[in-house]
Amino acid sequence: MDIIILIGVFIFMLGILITVFNTKIRYGFIFTHYEYRNRSMHWLSVILIILGLIIITTKAYLNGQFN
Helix, strand or coil: CCHHHHHHHHHHHHHHHHHHHHEEEEECCCCEEEEECCHHHHHHHHHHHHHHHHHHHHHHHHCCCCC
């Protein structure tokens, strides 16, 4: 596996971990609501997830692994 793909996986997993630890669950009468404790950390995690996926797919495409 290429080191650049591993960096992309690390960035992706960092974004997932920030999302998991930043989520707050509110139980309602019928529905369950998921909220974020810190909105700026939420947007940072979304950017990290997207950036990690872009790095992984771009490097895999350039290696010819999508054929």
